[in-house]
Amino acid sequence: MTDTDDNVRYDQARYVENGQYEPLLSEKDLTRVEIGEENGGDDGDDSPLPDDLTRDSLELPELSEPELVRHYTRLSQMIYGIDSGPYPLGSCTMKYNPKFTEDVAALPDGAVHPDRSEESVQGTLELLYRLQDYLGRIGGMDAVTLQPPAGAAGEFVGIRVAAAYHEHNGEGHRDEVIVPESAHGTNFASAALGGYEVVSLPSDDEGRVDLEALEAALSENTAALMLTNPNTLGLFERDIEEIAEMVHDVGGLLYYDGANLNALLGRARPGDMGFDVMHYNVHKTFATPHGGGGPGAGPVGVVDELAPFLPSPRVRTDGDASYELFEPEHTIGKVHGFHGNWLVLVKTFAYIARLGDEGLTDASAKAVLNANYLASRIEYDVPYEPFHHEFVASAGDQDAADVAKRMLDYGVHPPTTKWPEIVPEALMTEPTEVESKDTLDRLAAAFNAVAGEDDATLEDAPERTTARRIDQTSAARSPRLSWQTLSEEEE
Numbered sequence: 295m296t297d298t299d300d301n302v303r304y305d306q307a308r309y310v311e312n313g314q315y316e317p318l319l320s321e322k323d324l325t326r327v328e329i330g331e332e333n334g335g336d337d338g339d340d341s342p343l344p345d346d347l348t349r350d351s352l353e354l355p356e357l358s359e360p361e362l363v364r365h366y367t368r369l370s371q372m373i374y375g376i377d378s379g380p381y382p383l384g385s386c387t388m389k390y391n392p393k394f395t396e397d398v399a400a401l402p403d404g405a406v407h408p409d410r411s412e413e414s415v416q417g418t419l420e421l422l423y424r425l426q427d428y429l430g431r432i433g434g435m436d437a438v439t440l441q442p443p444a445g446a447a448g449e450f451v452g453i454r455v456a457a458a459y460h461e462h463n464g465e466g467h468r469d470e471v472i473v474p475e476s477a478h479g480t481n482f483a484s485a486a487l488g489g490y491e492v493v494s495l496p497s498d499d500e501g502r503v504d505l506e507a508l509e510a511a512l513s514e515n516t517a518a519l520m521l522t523n524p525n526t527l528g529l530f531e532r533d534i535e536e537i538a539e540m541v542h543d544v545g546g547l548l549y550y551d552g553a554n555l556n557a558l559l560g561r562a563r564p565g566d567m568g569f570d571v572m573h574y575n576v577h578k579t580f581a582t583p584h585g586g587g588g589p590g591a592g593p594v595g596v597v598d599e600l601a602p603f604l605p606s607p608r609v610r611t612d613g614d615a616s617y618e619l620f621e622p623e624h625t626i627g628k629v630h631g632f633h634g635n636w637l638v639l640v641k642t643f644a645y646i647a648r649l650g651d652e653g654l655t656d657a658s659a660k661a662v663l664n665a666n667y668l669a670s671r672i673e674y675d676v677p678y679e680p681f682h683h684e685f686v687a688s689a690g691d692q693d694a695a696d697v698a699k700r701m702l703d704y705g706v707h708p709p710t711t712k713w714p715e716i717v718p719e720a721l722m723t724e725p726t727e728v729e730s731k732d733t734l735d736r737l738a739a740a741f742n743a744v745a746g747e748d749d750a751t752l753e754d755a756p757e758r759t760t761a762r763r764i765d766q767t768s769a770a771r772s773p774r775l776s777w778q779t780l781s782e783e784e785e
């Protein structure tokens with residue numbers, strides 16, 4: 295792959311005006327508009343709101359429709375997203391969101407006020423009930439709450455449900471949650487926020503749970519073990535039944551992080567493996583938009599014993615096609631307004647209903663096939679196998695962060711980097727089931743082009759994107775949410 299090869303060359307758009315990238319609307323020509331009754335505003339005199347919360351005029355950009363449309367189109371050309379190309383973020387899973395689910399969520403029937411009477415929203419309740427049922431059957435769980443707004447929020451709910459269960463049974467002394475070293479950061483955070491001491495569990499030489507270390511960590515203080523399967527290396531925890539037995543023998547619960555459920559769909563169920571509680575990351579498994587960029591959903595499923603502790607309200611039916619909301623007997627309370635993020639749940643429902651049993655089973659086959667095909671095409675070493683829907687390659691002597699930056703220059707999004715730490719300079723890669731062979735080949739070509747490049751080139755990357763290398767720490771800690779004025783150097 296070379297710069298001159300037109301088949302793979304990529305240059306991201308850069309619109310510059312007066313030394314600035316595309317200005318924000320508020321930085322364009324502004325006009326002050328008086329808000330009078332004739333413009334649909336309040337005349338100010340009889341407003342029920344206090345004076346300091348109302349205004350009589352508003353600054354609005356003075357733009358024509360084409361200028362407005364072009365502004366947003368330009369912005370969309372200066373970023374990279376799942377609609378631009380592959381986005382193989384291992385574990386974080388950026389799956390293409392099929393547009394039909396957006397159409398379903400945009401149907402006028404979806405715009406129901408959450409305070410409407412149960413009798414007048416039977417269709418809404420039926421959808422929620424059927425989604426609870428779908429998710430329960432997919433995960434092998436007996437009861438499901440749809441309320442949590444993201445995977446991490448689901449983890450927190452699952453941990454609080456586990457805590458309520460232990461307390462109810464007079465086992466409130468249990469104060470430890472065991473989390474594998476290689477687990478996602480949110481697992482540690484959810485356990486700690488849920489009020490537990492976090493006990494970290496090392497992996498064995500093959501990258502799986504170390505049974506001896508687990509034995510040593512388990513005690514009468516264990517509230518739960520949190521696991522994902524396949525684990526973050528993409529490896530199936532073959533000893534899962536033994537692990538479940540060990541945890542249950544000391545009175546603990548087994549928590550399933552559903553982030554990797556798309557590797558198992560239609561083939562294996564966490565409930566059958568012995569898990570007691572799990573969250574579903576619907577954006578990873580059922581192709582809804584990712585919660586980080588807007589409202590998400592992270593439903594939680596549990597076995598019968600934990601069902602009375604789930605958040606309220608849940609939906610049930612009397613079996614006569616009539617649906618009602620109810621409060622589980624020992625509910626931990628509400629974790630979100632009303633039913634959770636309703637329109638994300640509609641998209642989840644639409645996706646599952648459209649794919650059906652066969653489609654979901656096919657999705658997991660393709661997720662695993664795609665990861666294995668891509669790994670077989672790249673020159674970087676993949677130390678742990680056999681993996682499922684994702685793999686962790688090692689950048690070896692290269693810095694994984696530099697590799698990621700350089701991959702942007704080839705028009706693909708890089709994998710997750712430097713995690714899990716068990717693999718040096720980790721490139722954690724998950725192509726997902728949606729990518730075609732051509733796209734996987736293009737992705738492999740980008741990996742391999744970067745693998746052959748020198749440190750100086752990598753350290754200087756990216757050079758073809760709208761923004762060059764940014765200071766990631768400052769960007770995360772003190773974000774400046776407007777375009778920077780271009781420095782002379784960048785120009």
Ligand SMILES: Cc1ncc(COP(=O)(O)O)c(C=O)c1O
Nearest residue numbers: 385386444445446478480551553
């Ligand atoms: C393994 C794992 N668990 C949990 C989460 C948290 O999910 P969410 O991003 O929906 O909060 C993630 C997110 O990327 C993850 O990769």
